[in-house]
Amino acid sequence: MTEQLHLQPRLQLLADLVPQDARLADIGTDHGYLPVYLLQKGRIASAIAADIGQAPLDHARRTAQQYGVGDGLRFLCCDGLRGIGPEDADTVVIAGMGGETIVHILSQAPWTKAGSTLLLLQPMTKQEDLRRWLNENGYAQSAERLVRDKDYLYPVFTVFGGEQPPLSVGEIYGGVDIEVDPLAGEYLDQRIRRLSQAEAGLLKGSGSENRQRAEELGKIRKILMERRADL
Numbered sequence: 001m002t003e004q005l006h007l008q009p010r011l012q013l014l015a016d017l018v019p020q021d022a023r024l025a026d027i028g029t030d031h032g033y034l035p036v037y038l039l040q041k042g043r044i045a046s047a048i049a050a051d052i053g054q055a056p057l058d059h060a061r062r063t064a065q066q067y068g069v070g071d072g073l074r075f076l077c078c079d080g081l082r083g084i085g086p087e088d089a090d091t092v093v094i095a096g097m098g099g100e101t102i103v104h105i106l107s108q109a110p111w112t113k114a115g116s117t118l119l120l121l122q123p124m125t126k127q128e129d130l131r132r133w134l135n136e137n138g139y140a141q142s143a144e145r146l147v148r149d150k151d152y153l154y155p156v157f158t159v160f161g162g163e164q165p166p167l168s169v170g171e172i173y174g175g176v177d178i179e180v181d182p183l184a185g186e187y188l189d190q191r192i193r194r195l196s197q198a199e200a201g202l203l204k205g206s207g208s209e210n211r212q213r214a215e216e217l218g219k220i221r222k223i224l225m226e227r228r229a230d231l
């Protein structure tokens with residue numbers, strides 16, 4: 001009997017957010033666990049496992065074989081969404097990468113904001129830069145969910161193409177509509193700690209630019225503290 005793949009909490013949340021019968025593209029698939037799990041569960045109609053590296057794709061192929069879904073997956077070695085279009089996928093997952101890499105990938109694929117493609121984005125870093133970029137470049141964040149994995153909280157953005165009113169500084173740095181999430185308080189605490197550390201680092205340096213930036217971060221930190229207090 002074929003083994004059942006189990007996912008870590010971060011990937012499980014992403015899997016739970018993929019709609020039934022989706023045509024999935026998993027960009028930066030690495031081990032391939034997400035599409036393999038969804039195929040095993042009969043949750044998706046098709047899957048593309050894409051990665052910029054040949055070694056990660058080989059890993060994904062081995063995962064697919066091990067868990068008996070080798071035929072259901074198309075493997076693509078490419079930078080981001082190059083060679084993938086709306087005819088191939090209605091749901092795109094870009095997870096486990098820096099916010100700047102996710103921006104790079106989406107900016108090369110403007111079709112992702114033209115139709116009804118669902119984007120599930122999970123940045124490891126620069127979350128605020130990604131929120132700001134999406135907001136300023138024709139994407140609308142419809143929800144944000146949080147998950148704890150190995151003592152760290154990760155946000156997962158649900159995004160479609162479309163205009164959205166400008167996000168506030170509190171939303172850019174603290175998340176969009178996270179109040180409904182049971183982990184919202186802890187997430188805001190995490191963000192506040194990060195800002196304090198960045199401020200302290202800047203204040204150790206010399207020069208008025210550093211002081212000015214530290215002051216700006218201090219103002220943002222206070223906004224997040226107010227948001228935290230209102231939960």
Ligand SMILES: C[S@@+](CC[C@H](N)C(=O)[O-])C[C@H]1O[C@@H](n2cnc3c(N)ncnc32)[C@H](O)[C@@H]1O
Nearest residue numbers: 027028029030051052053056078079080095096
């Ligand atoms: C840390 S792994 C994340 C794997 C998986 N998505 C997850 O969330 O667990 C990042 C993967 O993204 C791939 N990657 C980085 N930049 C990429 C790009 N521009 N296009 C496609 N894949 C990329 C890397 O080769 C690596 O396999």
